[in-house]
Amino acid sequence: MSRVLVGAPLVGDALERVRAVAELVTTDDPIGWSRAELLARVVDVDALIAMPSQRVDAELLDRAPGLRVVANHAVGVDNVDLQACAARSVVVTNTPGVLTEATADLAFGLLLDACRRISEGDRVVRAGGWRGWGPTVFLGARVTGATLGIIGFGRIGRAVARRARGFEMRVIYASPRPPTPSAPDDAEGAERVTLDELLARADVVSVHAPLRPETRGLLSRERIAAMRRGAVLVNTARGALVDEDALAEALVDGRLAAAGLDVYLDEPRVSPALLAAPNLVLAPHLGSADAPTRAAMASLACGAVVAVLGGGQPPNRVV
Ligand code: DGY
Numbered sequence: 001m002s003r004v005l006v007g008a009p010l011v012g013d014a015l016e017r018v019r020a021v022a023e024l025v026t027t028d029d030p031i032g033w034s035r036a037e038l039l040a041r042v043v044d045v046d047a048l049i050a051m052p053s054q055r056v057d058a059e060l061l062d063r064a065p066g067l068r069v070v071a072n073h074a075v076g077v078d079n080v081d082l083q084a085c086a087a088r089s090v091v092v093t094n095t096p097g098v099l100t101e102a103t104a105d106l107a108f109g110l111l112l113d114a115c116r117r118i119s120e121g122d123r124v125v126r127a128g129g130w131r132g133w134g135p136t137v138f139l140g141a142r143v144t145g146a147t148l149g150i151i152g153f154g155r156i157g158r159a160v161a162r163r164a165r166g167f168e169m170r171v172i173y174a175s176p177r178p179p180t181p182s183a184p185d186d187a188e189g190a191e192r193v194t195l196d197e198l199l200a201r202a203d204v205v206s207v208h209a210p211l212r213p214e215t216r217g218l219l220s221r222e223r224i225a226a227m228r229r230g231a232v233l234v235n236t237a238r239g240a241l242v243d244e245d246a247l248a249e250a251l252v253d254g255r256l257a258a259a260g261l262d263v264y265l266d267e268p269r270v271s272p273a274l275l276a277a278p279n280l281v282l283a284p285h286l287g288s289a290d291a292p293t294r295a296a297m298a299s300l301a302c303g304a305v306v307a308v309l310g311g312g313q314p315p316n317r318v319v
Contacts, residue, residue: 002046002309007054007073008032012295014302021309022046039063047305049073052285053267056080061088069308071301072318074288075099078211078238082319092319093304097155098296099288104159106287107206107236110260111148113281114232115141115204117258120278141203141232141257143167149174149202151195151218152209152237153187160206161188174198199226204234211238221246230257236287239264248273251280262287 002022006015009030018024025041027033032051033041042048042064050056052074061067061084069091072080077094085092113119117140124130131137148164150157153175161171171190177183179192186192199205205227209215219233219242227233233256235242244265250256260281264270267285274280288294304314 003044004047004049004305004309005033005038005041005045006049007038007051010049010073010294010298010302011291012298014295014299018047018302018305021306042067047071047309049301049305050080052076052079054079056085058084061085061090069093069305069314071304071314073297073301076210076238077318078240080318086319090319091304091308091314091317093301093314093316094318095297095300096316098300099293100155100159102290102293103156103236103287104163105290106262106283107156107160107208107234108163110234110236110262110281110283111204111206111232112143114234114258114260114279115143115146117279119281141230143169143204145169146203147172147201149193149198149205150190151175151198151205151207153177153183153190153192154208154210156236157206157208158183158188158190160208161190165189169204172198172201195223196226199223200228202231203228204232206234207237207241209237209241211240216240217243219243219247224250224256227256229255232257233259234261235259236262239267244271245273248277248280251277 003025004018004022005025038054039060042060046066047069049071056070058081067090070080070085071093075094075096080092082092117138121138144167146169148169148171150160150173153173164171172193173190174193174195209218221243224246251259258279262283263285270282300316304316307314
């Protein structure tokens, strides 16, 4: 019987479909197997359901000669060495589509929180530091009618643009992909601009680009410096897209009004520089964390494993 290593406990009952065709190797730890545990357990498995926090690289693949499929429980596959998988004929799948709305919800939540200083206020109230109402107290950035710049205009970027319409925001976006009939230039009422123009015009910048070698450090020190004074940055994509030190400096010296982050360079570690910035909302990578979304992600990952073990083709194949 095939063996399937399940990276972490899944939401819903999708795993039962896998259990019907394979033996499962599971953990009760909600954050899943550690690197050392994964390396130890992957040796004799046919399939791995990997979490975005679990690196699937040549070292791991070399220990798993029988591995046929890595079903990544995420849409982003930056934790998987795709070339190394392809070289070993290991199929890689992801979970596209099902987390679009949940991630866009979270991005908009961070946008509102950062602009209107909700979490910052919460901390002051809890610490007993709220001295009372005053016209100049806790002034934030205006959301309604502001210009929102979306970097990366795939499914999630477009879903954020749809939400922005409800707040009468002007939406501009930058994307390396040329417009197509199904993804036209003015989709969701948004205007396509260059990245430089977006940074110069946007009151709020929200990042939705995939992490690839060419997008690593996309929001570099220079690009953060090119943002409007008093702008707000939201990142629900991947931490490595943003220069965290430059962001922390821009927040502390007030060039940027605020930021909201769900993702970090070295998760779950958050850099001391970011932790020291008061006008920064820090979420623990929970973009896809609503129950129906996580159940749908589990279902796609489990479906892919069942398909490959049964000799079929998973629809959400990346490699
Ligand atoms: C993804 O799917 O890439 C998300 O970051 C996981 O929450």
